[in-house]
Amino acid sequence: MVDVVTEYYAMVGGIKGAINHGIEALVCYEGSVLRHRTRVERANAMRIRYPSDTPSVKRANEQEAQAEREMNSARQEYSDANDLVRQELVRFVRERASGMHKALEEMASVELDAARARCEELRAICHRVRNAQMIRDPPRARTNIGPLL
Numbered sequence: 001m002v003d004v005v006t007e008y009y010a011m012v013g014g015i016k017g018a019i020n021h022g023i024e025a026l027v028c029y030e031g032s033v034l035r036h037r038t039r040v041e042r043a044n045a046m047r048i049r050y051p052s053d054t055p056s057v058k059r060a061n062e063q064e065a066q067a068e069r070e071m072n073s074a075r076q077e078y079s080d081a082n083d084l085v086r087q088e089l090v091r092f093v094r095e096r097a098s099g100m101h102k103a104l105e106e107m108a109s110v111e112l113d114a115a116r117a118r119c120e121e122l123r124a125i126c127h128r129v130r131n132a133q134m135i136r137d138p139p140r141a142r143t144n145i146g147p148l149l
Contacts (some may be wrong), residue, residue, distance in 0.1 A: 018081075018088040025074070025081035032074035036067035 043060035050057050 015085075015088055015092050018085045022078070022081040022085045025078040029071075029074040029078040032067070032071045036064075036071040039063045039067040 039060070043057075043064040046054075046057045046060040
């Protein structure tokens with residue numbers, strides 16, 4: 001049982017790490033979404049103010065495209081982190097279930113051994129009681145020859 005609890009705490013640490021990684025990826029994704037929105041707004045403002053061939057509009061378009069790539073990359077990292085968390089949780093549940101199964105099997109075998117030992121003790125006590133009863137009350141003859149003598 002101690003091994004199961006130790007493994008449980010080790011796996012909980014791993015799960016916490018995976019969840020923290022997923023949260024960090026989510027924060028990065030939200031930051032990239034916000035950056036993307038601000039760059040899109042700036043690019044749209046530049047397009048409204050200036051004709052499309054000016055260097056500032058071209059730069060705004062490039063920044064918008066870069067923000068789009070960053071957002072897609074962050075989205076991919078976030079989905080990968082979520083997949084990792086899901087896999088870790090499934091692994092954790094499976095390992096915990098197998099550990100609990102092993103612990104229960106060990107406990108059942110210990111209980112079975114204790115029950116067998118108790119059964120042997122009871123058999124020995126029953127045997128002693130029978131022997132004591134036999135001494136006090138010897139077995140009677142099964143024939144009726146006694147009264148004839």
